[in-house]
Amino acid sequence: MQKQASKSGFDFPPALFPALSDSNKFAESALKMPTSIAKAMLRYQVEGLSFLQHRFQRDIKLMDDIVAAEKTNDTFDVISDYCRDAAFDYAKEVGKTLTINAKFATDAAGIVREEVKNSLNDTAASTIAP
Numbered sequence: 844m845q846k847q848a849s850k851s852g853f854d855f856p857p858a859l860f861p862a863l864s865d866s867n868k869f870a871e872s873a874l875k876m877p878t879s880i881a882k883a884m885l886r887y888q889v890e891g892l893s894f895l896q897h898r899f900q901r902d903i904k905l906m907d908d909i910v911a912a913e914k915t916n917d918t919f920d921v922i923s924d925y926c927r928d929a930a931f932d933y934a935k936e937v938g939k940t941l942t943i944n945a946k947f948a949t950d951a952a953g954i955v956r957e958e959v960k961n962s963l964n965d966t967a968a969s970t971i972a973p
Contacts, residue, residue, distance in 0.1 A: 876951065876954055879947065879950045879951060879954060880947075882950075883943060883946070883947040883950075886943050886946075887940070887943060890936075890939055890940065890943065894932070894936050894939075897932065898929070898932065901925065901928065901929070901932070905921065905922070905925045909922070
């Protein structure tokens with residue numbers, strides 16, 4: 844008596860997992876969340892690089908302003924302005940990061956909501972159909 848070789852390492856009975864029985868739906872579902880995560884990570888990268896470019900330009904300007912300052916009081920004013928602007932820039936960047944987080948959370952909730960709805964519809968359809 845010969846055993847039939849398994850096609851994959853983990854076969855599952857489609858009747859128990861109706862949402863996974865259609866491989867196209869499964870592949871589409873499996874790609875939605877990682878794609879959303881990748882988009883959020885790329886947004887972080889773009890925002891972070893933009894912020895760093897801006898801060899480096901401000902650092903160069905600080906050095907130029909310190910060299911151009913004629914008196915000690917002028918140097919103190921230049922450094923004070925730089926610190927004030929840096930604190931404002933960092934606070935603004937935190938706000939932008941939180942906006943990216945909120946968009947990702949909204950996207951993820953939408954994906955989960957859609958997948959649950961599709962899964963329930965598939966389950967209901969499989970229990971009604973013979």
